Amino acid sequence: MPTCHFFLLAGELTLQVKSPGLEPGASAGLRLLGARARAQDVGEPQPDKAWPDPPKPGPARARPTLVAFELHSRAIPGLEVHLASFPALRKRFERMRGAVREGEMPPTFHDIEGLPQFEGQARTSLTVGPFRHPPTRDFCRAFAEFMMPWTPEEYISIVNETSAVIERVDPHLIFVDTMFSHAMDACNLLRRSYHVLSPLLPSLVCNQNQPLVRRLFRYPMSGTGMPYPLPLSLIPANLLYFVTMIYYALRSKPLNSANAARAARGCPGSYPLMDLTYVSPERTYITPGVAEVDLPFDCPSTLHLCGPISADFVSLRDGDPELATWLDRGETVLMIMGTHFDYDEPLARRVLEGLLGGVDATTQILWKVPNRDELGAVFDEVLTTARDRDRVRAVTWFDAEPAAILEHENVVCYVHHGGANSYYECARAGKPQVVLAQWVDTYYNAVAAEYAGLGVYGNKSCAPDVSSTELSLALKRATSGEDAARMRERAGEVAVKCCEAGGRQRAADIVVGLLGTKAA
Structure with a gap:
């Protein structure tokens, strides 16, 4: 099989894979140009491959690491796996890389310089610390700042860093962590298609795909803590929350400043995280959910429920x-x-x-x-x-x-x-x-x-x-x-x-x- 590059971009971690002989990114799609892969080349996990020691507990976005090393463990001929993230995530990557067998080409990690999201959020004005907030109250005001914790200069710098990594690796297939808006903007700037890996419950990932009446009258808005299905008495509050979130997003100085900088840089469309809960028919979405742990929802055809994405662990x-x-x-x-x-x-x-x-x-x-x-x-x-x-x-x-x-x-x-x-x-x-x-x-x-x-x-x-x-x-x-x-x-x-x-x-x-x- 020709070499194939797989690349995953995440706010906390990014993953790429390469494969020789295939033209990377010829179209915005995910088409590999070259010989058809044999079934045994891309098939089952290799039972005799050593799975690395699992990383210590951390953010849900450690999942890209697990998918990357699972791909690597299959020893698919010509497949190169690349990951990119902020330097703070390199330690987790190195722990897993240490278990790769001697003589094998391990996945490659690429540093993206810039301020990680959690560090940026720690600077926001949320009233009860960088992460904790009461349901609905306070978070409405801080929502846009929570989603855009970078200055315009910081944001565009990370977009440029990510674009440079993509161009250097020239991957055939890109997956982006759902919170890594810089990577989505970088892909759009370079006219490279990408797919999404999300840790959220599937019903939340595709919330905007549900009928509007159902979204407003049955589903509690994220961050409210209201029950499902919404009782009649709480529907007005849910509607008010929906309108209030839109109001604060439209009036947000950090978000508007960032969007102006994005437009000047050539980034198309609105800030990508505004579509955090929308599943596009143009790309594949991987989630660790199953229907049995979730609220009821209509599942778009490009949304995949894989079950918990976890590492093997020592007993x-x-x-x-x-x-x-x-x-x-x-x-x-x-x-x-x-x-x-x-x-x-x-x-x-x-x-x-x-x-x-x-x-x-x-x-x-x-x-x-x-x-x-x-x-x-x-x-x-x-x-x-x-x-x-x-x-x-x-x-x-x-x-x-x-x-x-x-x-x-x-x-x-x-x-x-x-x-x-x-x-x-x-x-x-x-x-x-x-x-x-x-x-x-x-x-x-x-x-x-x-x-x-x-x-x-x-x-x-x-x-x-x-x-x-x-x-x-x-x-x-x-x-x-x-x-x-x-x-x-x-x-x-x-x-x-x-x-x-x-x-x-x-x-x-x-x-x-x-x-x-x-x-x-």
Whole structure:
């Protein structure tokens, strides 16, 4: 097979692949010009290939790395895999690259200089920190700034950097992370077609493809935390939120300034992230969702539901045998609130009291607290008995992957912030979950978890804060009684669907299929 280049661009990571003898980018489509690939060249994963050690937990946009290394593991003749992102993501890439067999050509990483999105958002004026915000309130005002956290000069500089990488690699196939607007603009400037890899729930990815009446009268707008389907009493609020978001986007100085700079640079159309929830018939969209974890929606033909895109992980008994032995002692609730979450003393106290109040006296609590060393007084105050001090384990980091911990039979519930990684990992493990939503899409995911019968929206009354009483009640629903029994049964059914969907192997199959189409 001639050499084929695959290239994926992501706000946190970009991926490319090359293949010799094929004319890159001859048209804006994904047509590979050259010999047709043989079935054995582009077919099944190679079972004897070593899969790299999985990266440590991080943003959902680590998925491009997984798809890239899955493609690499298939040893397709002539296939080159390239990834590009901001330098901060190189460490994750290098961890996985280290597992490539000696003598093999590993995927190639390209640095894109500039300010990553999360760092840019940390400079915005959101009133409760760089990420957390109450549902609807405050976020409407900050929405456009949240979506455009760069100055016009910074934005165009990253577009230019990305364009240079694309021209240097000259890939045959490009996938773009859904949040990497610079890459979309770069592709459009260069008249190169691209496809999209999104971590969002599929119903959110194609929200703008749904009939307008359904969008406004049945679906809660992302960031509101309102239930699905919308009750009549909340439809006016949903409509008001829709109009308000448009109003603030149109009046946003950062967004208007960036659009002026984009137009001057020659970038066509509106800011790409304004189409974040629209599926174009001209490109392929890969998501890690399955219908069973989502709200109902009409699926466009170019939107693919692959199931959770996750790495193979070392078993808990191999990765952290001491923790495995501790979990063997009895039922345990696991709590992790994402990569970017720290606690102050009042919040840590409310969470700890809520956890203790939501389970019986024998249930263990395993809690990731990144700044645990600063909160000793809280634990001393709340954990007053030897039994409680023994059954509550608060750690700054896990040596094992969260997915490996979730697989332990004694983990009966997962408390998390509603991020896509956590939501999908828990669904794949078949465990009930309690979602303490914090921002934008996590509110939507919390609503989806309740609708799908997989868990409880555990801070509905006070998000993004946490009430000890509300958390206790949510935990009781998820771990005891008839509600918990129904959730366990439903979670088990959904876990089967997640595994059947194919995950990273299915995502890689889609990429290979697109490469094969170009070779036809």
